Amino acid sequence: MRLSLTEADEEFRATAREWLLANAPKDRAPPDGQASRDYALAWLARCHRDGWSGISWPTEYGGRGLSQERLLIWYEEYVRARAPSVLDCTFVALNHAGPTVFACGTEEQKAFHLPRILGGKVIWCQGFSEPGAGSDLAALSTSAVVDGDHLVVNGQKIWSSFADVADYQELLVRTLPGSKRHQGLSWVICDMKSKGITVRPIENMAGVTHFAEVFYDNVRIPLSNVVGGLHEGWKTAMTTFGFERKTAAIGLQLELSVKIEDLIALAEPLPGSATAVRLGELRAEVAGLRSMTYRALLREPANASDGSLVRLSFGELAQRVYRAAMDILGPDALLNGSWTHDYLESYSETIAGGTAEIQRNIIAERILGMPRIK
Ligand SMILES: Cc1cc2nc3c(=O)[nH]c(=O)nc-3n(C[C@H](O)[C@H](O)[C@H](O)COP(=O)(O)OP(=O)(O)OC[C@H]3O[C@@H](n4cnc5c(N)ncnc54)[C@H](O)[C@@H]3O)c2cc1C
The missing domain is CATH 1.20.140.10 (Butyryl-CoA Dehydrogenase, subunit A, domain 3)
Structure with missing residues (x-):
């Protein structure tokens, strides 16, 4: 399949190529830890400063609002320039958490989170899998009980990529006590600095601490952090998977x-x-x-x-x-x-x-x- 590109698309390509040639870091990104966070955020902030982050994101949240064809051109030039791997700790925020907030979030959630993501200010991680719920995600048991205007979360997640350096987590929890399977779940934005969170990094066989276990002990999360409706989390999670498995x-x-x-x-x-x-x-x-x-x-x-x-x-x-x-x-x-x-x-x-x-x-x-x- 070939893209049918206009002259303006080719100009866009030339500008992207020139910018990447001048700006893509030549040193190799640190594989994990705080150094990888600093490196990834600095690179994203630099892209953003010159208008090269959020190519297809809406302009009102800091993106460029360009077509999918332009996004593909950007990626073609990006890999050609051997710019830092896209699978760094900004991956979750840019590729599925941010898009999910955009697709399902409230105006306040979008206005607060999306510009911070694109500007290279924050790292996100994903808290879906549990020791007893991976492929069978609907078996998850981490609970979040409504207490006034907060949820109180207890349980454990595992394999949460970049959790050790993250500011926020897209967290899938069971909010309706006694509910089964896909019912009664909620997708919430969890501030990783909240009291009661313990992150235990796991080293993979390449010697990289890419992911972590995360434990929640009476963690309080404002109800206003629910994305896509209380007890409607399965639908929101499917939106996340839609991005994660396709465009990410x-x-x-x-x-x-x-x-x-x-x-x-x-x-x-x-x-x-x-x-x-x-x-x-x-x-x-x-x-x-x-x-x-x-x-x-x-x-x-x-x-x-x-x-x-x-x-x-x-x-x-x-x-x-x-x-x-x-x-x-x-x-x-x-x-x-x-x-x-x-x-x-x-x-x-x-x-x-x-x-x-x-x-x-x-x-x-x-x-x-x-x-x-x-
Ligand atoms: C590099 C990496 C990063 C990850 N990052 C994250 C993250 O950021 N956040 C997060 O929440 N999770 C993350 N995960 C976890 C990942 O989503 C799960 O590992 C995956 O969904 C499988 O779940 P499991 O490990 O529990 O295996 P299981 O579900 O226990 O599966 C074990 C085996 O059984 C097979 N199996 C299970 N059910 C079926 C079935 N119905 N039909 C056929 N075969 C089946 C599986 O294919 C697998 O081979 C990450 C995993 C990796 C490797």
Whole structure:
């Protein structure tokens, strides 16, 4: 699939390219902790200062209000310039918490939070998964009881990315005592500095503390922080997943097209060799994924199940690309850039945001119309 771009779009591309060339940091971002927060916020604030954050966000909340095509052009130029990975600690706020507040929040919530997100002032994390509720999110049990004009939260979340450096959390809790499954949940904005919150970081196999357990002990959250209505949280959470599984990963998917070209350049395969064939096939698959991503983003009306197709294809393809890098580069992978790190991290791409099996279930039921497994 090709974008049909106007002359004005190409001018936009040229301006973005020039700005990124002059401004994209050359040093590598710190992987985690306070240093990663400082780095990510400084970079986002710099983008914002020059009008390069919130490309497609509405202008009244600090965005540029531009088309999805321009957003894609920005991402193309962004990855081309090898600007900092989009999967840094601003990811949740920019890609699904902010968009959810925009789609479902009150005017006050939007006016307060959205400009702070785009201006690089705050980090958000997500508190959905629990030890007993991951794929089966509706089984969640963290409770929030109404007490006057507040909710009082007790329970535990797990795998909350960037929770150790976050200011706010998109938190899904059970607000209707005794309610079951999808009923009686609420999506609330939790101030991570609230009394009663304990964050315990978890180190992943790449040696990075990307996520954390979060414990809530009588944490008081104003009722005015509920987004999308009290007890209506499942609907709001599905809006979040809509963004998380579809638009959130565009930057990551486009990053893969740069990675495969880098790998081909490093590998220098002999024409016709098994390595050349393997890399050629991967390059073709990456191009296919890119087309799927563009179609998912530009399709009108939007198709909610596109997200699962793109998410699943990306996760499995990323693993094949980084596996090939390990096989082909061998020990050189340790010397050339971040291949080893990317390889280890790629295992999480078929888990985060819903596992590959769950995406397959969604595709089977909602796209192929197959019967639901009881
Ligand atoms: C890098 C990373 C970042 C993450 N960040 C966050 C975050 O910020 N916030 C957050 O809330 N969560 C986050 N998660 C958690 C993630 O959403 C869950 O790990 C995921 O939903 C799976 O849940 P689980 O780990 O409880 O596994 P389980 O649900 O226990 O699944 C275990 C296995 O069973 C399979 N399975 C389960 N149910 C079915 C079914 N119905 N059909 C077929 N197979 C099934 C799964 O596919 C999986 O292989 C993150 C995870 C990772 C890896």
